[in-house]
Amino acid sequence: MILPPYLLYIGKVADPLSVKTSRGIAVWRPELCLGQFRTTDDAIDLGLEDIGFEEAAARGARTLVLGIANAGGVIAPEMVEHVVQALRAGLDIASGLHQRLSSNPEISAVAQELGRTLWDVREPPADLKVGKGVRRAGKRLLTVGTDCSVGKMYTTLALEREMRARGINADFRATGQTGILIAGSGMPIDAVVADFISGAVEQLSPAREDGGWDLIEGQGSLFHPSFAGVSLGLLHGSQPDAVVLCHEAGRVRMRGMAVHTVPDLALCLERNLEAARLTNPDVIPVGIALNTASLTPEAAKRACAEAEDLLGLPCQDPVAMGVDRIIDRFGACFAL
């Protein structure tokens, strides 16, 4: 478990897309964020206090979080210097970067010398096992999607927030690097060895006896030619009792694909349910999360109403409308 409070590293990054992960942490876990570290006023401002490494450590920060995208996949010399300063100030480091912290000799040596922990959240655990497929205790919800990048992480976090607000015991289970940094732990499912996909999910969301729900972040899509294997293993390992289908209104082509079009919602849901029944025959759909960012508010309402009529499930945009009606249905189905 990555220890909070966090100091979020921005450095000199001025491109909003490159701080997506740090922003996610600031939005979803503000109570864990002590401040941000920036080297220039032109850098992105997440609305947190600007704090240096020494002061952050003195005020109780435990971990510097590198929630930024690094050009070229390599840790720049300036960032290495900052990481070493943070280690010396007393902080652990958590990173969602492609290049592993532990692969940098200087960072690795200083961390070892000082006994600090380096968290490379894209690095899967070494002790994974193949999936057992045996039904396990506890309740699980999985978000599934028509495509990559349609809002599965956001939706899962929104469901957690709404359930907790209603006093329902529920925990977000992260499967991607941004989600893992938000949650403080998780499983980088697309980085595990292929044989262990479903087993890794069984480890992420083990048998649960407290009556609470695991809300598992989906990845990819059964209809994505590059990543469907990950999505299927994730579906089987999750053994979901409930699924929420995520889609982006107006998207025509599958992400990164020249030819493949986004599947029909009804077909996509049916294929997910068919496959999910292999490990949980009782799976049911409880709602649709529609990303309507590209629509006017009026068009967004119409698109949700159409999807509701089509599938007979509550449909909301978690960003613009919340997820209360999805949780109403979910609660009714499971007597929560």
Add this chain to the structure above:
Amino acid sequence: MILPPYLLYIGKVADPLSVKTSRGIAVWRPELCLGQFRTTDDAIDLGLEDIGFEEAAARGARTLVLGIANAGGVIAPEMVEHVVQALRAGLDIASGLHQRLSSNPEISAVAQELGRTLWDVREPPADLKVGKGVRRAGKRLLTVGTDCSVGKMYTTLALEREMRARGINADFRATGQTGILIAGSGMPIDAVVADFISGAVEQLSPAREDGGWDLIEGQGSLFHPSFAGVSLGLLHGSQPDAVVLCHEAGRVRMRGMAVHTVPDLALCLERNLEAARLTNPDVIPVGIALNTASLTPEAAKRACAEAEDLLGLPCQDPVAMGVDRIIDRFGACFAL
């Protein structure tokens, strides 16, 4: 490419199951096998000449093949000694063992000193890319299964043999360690990182312009709770024009599973075709390979006839009956 001729390592192994891979090479590629290396007459005899390392090298052998299972997953000290002797005699080493040859300091050092090649066939290439999903030139056949270990590798090799006997240009493309050692190259698909499953298959079987067929060895099953993700990525990456469904007659439970039963043949085929259409809408089934090892010859014939009636496809046991009728159908469908 692993260089033949091969010397097959048996050592003192006396358990037939443990030499499965070496036996596969001796059966399917006898022309590549110069001999076998045994340390005792009690060891398994593959019917090859017993030859020592020096003599094998003198007679032209290029590679010592470790096609045996090693208890505990570790290379035993005696085997390390033999590998080093073989390296010094002038041989490269190819291994299907769990423990990588390169992870043994002595083997690694001697190989480096002498400039010999170590082939760890369970180790995927380092430069994999995500699948493109774009239809590529060439024709491909994939074997798919109701379960693991139903005969997909054997079937694929039998199809290759029969096609070649008819003058059809066809090449086996291996996806498991035994297949890779038989073929001399391939892709250990269950060992690649999850994000790259379909991309790894695109690399294994790239665009092909010579009119020949790639016959891709299937893995696992869409209905296996542990490995379905691998099977789906393999299906999408293969973009098969034709599939052959493999099944073991009489098998009730999925391999290693306490609860899950083997799927109905028609359902299994339909799900595979549905999924395959994502990357090749023209996919068709051309036959059923039924492993009837557990049946009497009479019962085997009846089982094949039943499967034929059920699915309208030729059904044969590749071991007991060959695959001529499957290739007849296949040839008719593709005007070969």
